[in-house]
Amino acid sequence: MTSQSVEIAAPPEAVWSVIADIHNAANVISGIKEIQVLEEPTxxxxxxxxWKETREWMGKDAVEVMWITDASDPSFYETRAESHGCIYQSRLQLEPGQAGTRLAMTFDCQPETFGARVMWFLTGWMAKKAVGKMIAQDLNDLKVAIERSTSP
Known part of the structure; x- marks a missing residue:
């Protein structure tokens, strides 16, 4: 599991309005090339x-289908994706503070097939490092966009 956080000088409601706007994520997060919404909430x-998300991953375009499995506005949301024999789960958590909001993201990969377990054993260390960099960049992009939109 990989986890990182960032302090954002904005209230949780302002942070939530940006992180929950998946339709607009490619305009906020530099690593995302395209978002294609497949199903709206019922x-x-x-x-x-x-949604289908296209982003650059280790020099190549990676496309994953993701969906929101749980959420509590404006506290957190969790996503899931299943691909390449693995289950990927992430959580964005908001914690209010005196100077704004702490936004934390956790990501976990659970290899499910024999092939995925072998690949994870051989390359998991490299993937964890790349995921850590990706999360840090995503959080920084969100911080910049949110603080820009809430500054007077």
């Missing part, structure tokens, strides 16, 4: 939103 909130 009820209130964002649970059930499903």
């Amino acid at each position: 009820g209130p909130g964002i649970v059930g939103l499903k």
Whole structure:
């Protein structure tokens, strides 16, 4: 599991409005090349939103289908993707503070097939490092966009 956080000089509601706007994520997060929404939520909130995300991963375009499995506005949301014999889960968590909001992201990869377990054993260290860099960049992009939109 990989986890990182960033302090954002904005209230949780302002942070939530940006991180929950998956439709606009490619305009905020530099690593995302394209978002294609596949399914809108059937009820209130964002649970059930499903999309195809294209981003650069280790020098190549990687396309993953992701969906929101759980959420509590404006506290957190969790996503899931299943690809290449693995289950990927992430969580964005907001914690209010005196100077704004702490936004934390955790990411976990669970290899499910024999082939995925072998690949994870051989290259997992490299993937963890790349994921850590990706999370740090995503969080920084979010911080910049949110603070820019909330500054007077």
